[in-house]
Amino acid sequence: MDRPELPLPQLHAFVVLAEELHFGRAATRLGIAQPPLSQQIRRLEDKVGHALFSREPGRVALTPAGRELLPAARHALAGLAEGLAAAREAGSGRTGRLRIGFAASLALTVLPGLLRTFREHHPAVRLDIREMTTTPQLAALHDRTIDIGLLREPPATETELGFETVLSEPFVAVLPSAHPLAAQRTVRVEQLADSPFVLLPRAVGPGLHDRITGLCTAAGFTPQVVQHAVEWQTVCALVETGLGVSLAPESTRRIRLEGVAFRGIEPGTARTRVAVAWRKKDPNPLVARLLSALGQDPPDRPR
Template identity: 65%
Template structure:
């Protein structure tokens, strides 16, 4: 089916003249002289193949063809105006859809405040959240399944750009009845010989290796009895008495029954959270979200939000 080739300025001129029914007033509203207005109407009539207006001394009226065209012309102009407004909102980062991957341990800590801050004043933005560990987030970014990721210890990847946001130490995760749970701080060396509950290395190689490194610096190799892909599950298994764990300090906000969180000594090891996006991505929404995350990190005393090479 052939689409009619109608110029928007002709439809606009037609709609204004249909409202005014006076060439002089219509030309004044349009900011043109009467001859150019008459030419636009004539070209539109030639395209339609019928007169749209009856012209008489001191009088202009719509023909039957004009009456039929007017609602469609108004709808077309309204749709174009709405489309332009929507495009401007998307280009300004105020509308559209943003797909966010996030580490589960951020859900009870920084994520709610970040989402509230980002959504304020942006009711037109649709957020799609996916809870993923580090390696699946990287894969989702590369496959364009998410637009931005909040992950622990983002790996080296030439296709991605990382902004360091927060860093934190580690805590011991213990069953409440554990022999060390009554202490304010737990020497890591005293966890030697314990059964550990850890994330699989494939889910987050760097943070996994950092935890193992903390144990090795204390003189032992952790004996892993159970593995779980989310920190909430790690804590739940610890609470069930299946072992102990070392976890990023933010995990202690997971209020799990039967679980005690204790600072460790020495407490020099740190783990970082980064915002990660595709290097070629120029989405205004991603840029706005990154700016909000950067501002939140600055308020919370996190590292400067300069972009780094992943």
């Protein structure tokens, strides 16, 4: 059975008349003439099926039906006002929810400062932070289960997503402390040719994986990968056991493990790109506000 349409203008007229109990004063307060006010009340009474006011010369009073309707009418109008205010706040980007995916290693670099800055300026926005590697972030952006991604080595060809670099980070060699190369200040990549490697699997971050294996290829060898691990914390822990060595973003230096040595590499020009990612046509105003917090204003960012 269809529910009757909620007569909001009629409810408004009803509440004002119930408060004034005078058609002239109620009409003036509503900014309308008395005949339209009387018509609104009659229409509402037709919907209810009972009179809401008793009308006697010089006196207007609520009927039992009117007294019963008044609290519900006030509640409906208050709920509408609150809803409109909340919609305006959300539409302006002052409230709402923003879902952010981030690569775990970025908790050691850009993420803390970004969240701190954003929360200072948008304390009413609820942030949903999700730790995800690059490939799942890209899928989540397409599936609209996150709004912003912070990832490494974004794909070169992508039509629906926008990317902007927020950090360019050098690589370091990750070595067991007992490894002979740990005694050096810097390590040439070719010196790692005879060591087994622990790396992230290509499936979770093909761009970063290819950058690392590309450094090895440029140095004249293919890395002998003996173990994969999804997170850099795990990679470093496996290196500490002596299982192998790795090449990693410099931010992994902040992972404090006694049995691991981090050394700069040569060539020192090798770097990994950290980017913010978003849907180009996303209407969520919070996306644009977070990009501003990152200091980004790319031409195709959402407005």
